[in-house]
């Protein structure tokens with residue numbers, strides 16, 4: 389069973405990720421993991437922290453001679469900023485006078501709910517863990533999941549479909565999204581250069597006014613065979629698992645599979661994807677003329693591209709803060725501000741790719757099993773042959 393956890397605080401010494409259940413014999417390419425981490429750090433509208441960090445994955449266990457060995461993989465990501473925080477956030481008792489309080493909770497952030505829950509007098513420890521910095525650890529193990537999926541012919545990428553009031557229409561093709569992945573400079577990760585400029589204008593607008601902006605990313609999984617996930621039990625439905633995985637990312641407030649939102653207002657005839665059948669030599673396939681279902685019907689992948697969108701609220705740390713209350717005096721004050729990003733939509737898309745890759749890997753391992761890659765791929769090919777002779 390594929391399981392993964394993360395640990396680490398935003399300004400602690402390091403982030404740690406742990407993944408167990410990957411088959412032995414999976415090739416691990418360190419430069420690929422680091423490129424994924426680099427992608428998560430990019431995008432127009434990032435704050436000062438990304439100038440400090442150079443995220444790289446330091447693999448501690450589970451990989452020898454460039455291959456997984458079937459034992460749990462643990463990965464450490466150094467927080468370069470730790471050197472500026474070790475006295476404020478020591479593991480030992482330290483000097484309480486050096487503690488950096490977060491005196492007033494930010495509306496929209498975990499600050500208030502977290503302080504109430506854990507009975508903290510202020511929000512420092514809350515934001516340390518609630519911060520989206522944690523998503524870097526997910527991207528590290530997500531890169532391993534992507535490497536695993538690639539052995540089954542499945543690729544997972546993302547692109548940005550909305551920033552503030554600007555959105556991309558019509559749908560981006562897989563080829564366009566693949567081309568984005570090759571870019572050495574990531575602005576807003578939009579396939580349409582003109583729309584991307586308008587998105588940049590949206591970010592510039594909030595930069596000027598001390599505000600922040602949200603948006604929408606889309607993750608696309610290409611090459612997914614029919615049959616991942618099942619309607620047999622509520623928590624095994626693929627769409628339910630993906631929705632939970634995406635919703636678990638910081639700042640995501642809604643998730644959409646395929647054209648789910650528009651579908652709620654359209655008649656059935658305009659929504660459901662009609663079915664055809666094609667024969668090309670020995671190769672036969674069920675076909676669709678469109679993919680409003682986002683590649684999932686009845687909680688099961690149907691062989692089309694999986695398309696899932698995450699809707700991000702604007703970052704809750706504002707340079708021109710909203711009204712809040714002082715934790716100690718309970719008097720009205722402005723919400724706390726240290727520094728922040730103003731737009732993180734492309735970065736959230738990369739973190740969401742990791743979550744989709746981890747979810748699909750878990751479903752694929754449930755279906756195909758295998759303790760070594762040879763065994764998993766053999767089982768997968770057997771299933772492929774079964775589909776061909778269906």
Ligand code: EPS
Pocket residue numbers: 398435436437469515518519520521522524703704705727728729
């Ligand atoms: C982040 C690092 C954080 C934040 C951001 C995500 O760094 P710092 O708090 O030191 O500036 O920039 O976190 C948030 C947006 C948030 O609301 O907590 C990162 O690595 O992505």
